[in-house]
Amino acid sequence: MTEKKLALFPGCSLDGTGSEYGHSTMAVLEALGKPVDILEDWNCCGATAARGVDLGLSVRLAGRNLALGAKQGCDVLVACAACYNNMAFSRDHLEKHPEDFREPGFEHARPESVKVFHLLNILSDQATLDTIASKIKKPLKDLVLAAYYGCLLVRPGAYANVDDRENPQLMDKMMQLCGAETVDWSYKTDCCGGSASLTRKDAAMKLMARIFDDAMSRGANAIVTACPLCHMNLDAFQKDVAAELGRKISMPVFYFTELLALAMGLKGTAKWFKGHLTNPAPVVRNCR
């Protein structure tokens, strides 16, 4: 996949509301013999704000991180689906228009020469899956998961690196390897409305209602995700969504790295789970 060293771009969420994703990512990479450094002096990728009102700024903000990777001799690994989408968008644009990133201090750094990977891609090649299988200590017993990929990880086709854009299986297979069951469901790549949950809560609630409704109807008892925005959104607003849906919801939401760590018996899971707003304890009771 990559010859160069990988540097992790954590993005703002992994330092903030999604800190358990950050910690579990580092723990899992370490346990699998793929330790990474953090990209030095990284900046926000521009998130939804820059991408939504100023594409040039969005390309430059993400581009600075790619240029830092070039300077530091690294390819860039991204855990957040939204950051990943922005970085890939920027790289794709700068490949065609390198003149759009000409910044003082980065004169010789070629941002478009840096490859961008999502964490899920780095962990789903056969060799890594074999390593994971050999390290399972506590299979994820009684966990029935709706693997939720969300929108930005799987789109668009030009640079999304997933097995199937409409019905991806990467995360399902990984979780099955860990001893969990996964359900076949219809909303695994539908948007949860994360970018609108503050500005247009009603719209976001509608989208989340469909996701929870289908996940529960298929018999899932938890959701697993690879995006800190999806996690925050689905974890925090279950009471409001229940009111919209007219159906009680109590569905823990996990980062796939937390479940990998749990299955491999790594330290830290109990502490990470305390950062969840929907208590995961009832569904992981038998994973010990």
Next chain:
Amino acid sequence: MSDAPEIKVSSETCYTQCFSCAKCTSGCPVADEMDIKPHQAMRLLQLDKGDELVAAASPWLCIGCQTCLGRCPNNVDIPSAFSRIRQEAIRRNQLDKAGNVPLFDDIMLSMIKRSGRVNDGLMAAKYKFKAGGLLKDWKMGLKMLKAGKMKLFMKGVSDTASVAALFEKHSEQSEDE
């Protein structure tokens, strides 16, 4: 159209390639709320009627999930086109259908400009304070503080000047090529 040339929808969005199959609209999770549906929006651009789009609610309702782009047979980048339209609406100060989206974007962008990063927990609180609703959602804030999700301090970028410089080209470079 008098104002049309000022609407700088990058040629890279390929809106001229749209043949109105409406696959975008079929899959759009918020199309039911849109006054101008995604495929109609591309048609307006083709007809040089971008002004109608600048005045519409649709660009502000798009949540940027890119389902349309992922499924478009002609690779028309509708979310990027909507982004250009929003930029133009801001430039014209034509924001009556924008709701609180510009307020949210402003808070986020000023945080990025100042420290290079976003403290997402604090940003949400700041937005709630300005938009109203901080009192209503205090329970959520408390829950987040307790779970350690809200951090009062977060390390920023060291070289903040190089991030601020990225904002300087705001108008000159974000135009069509």
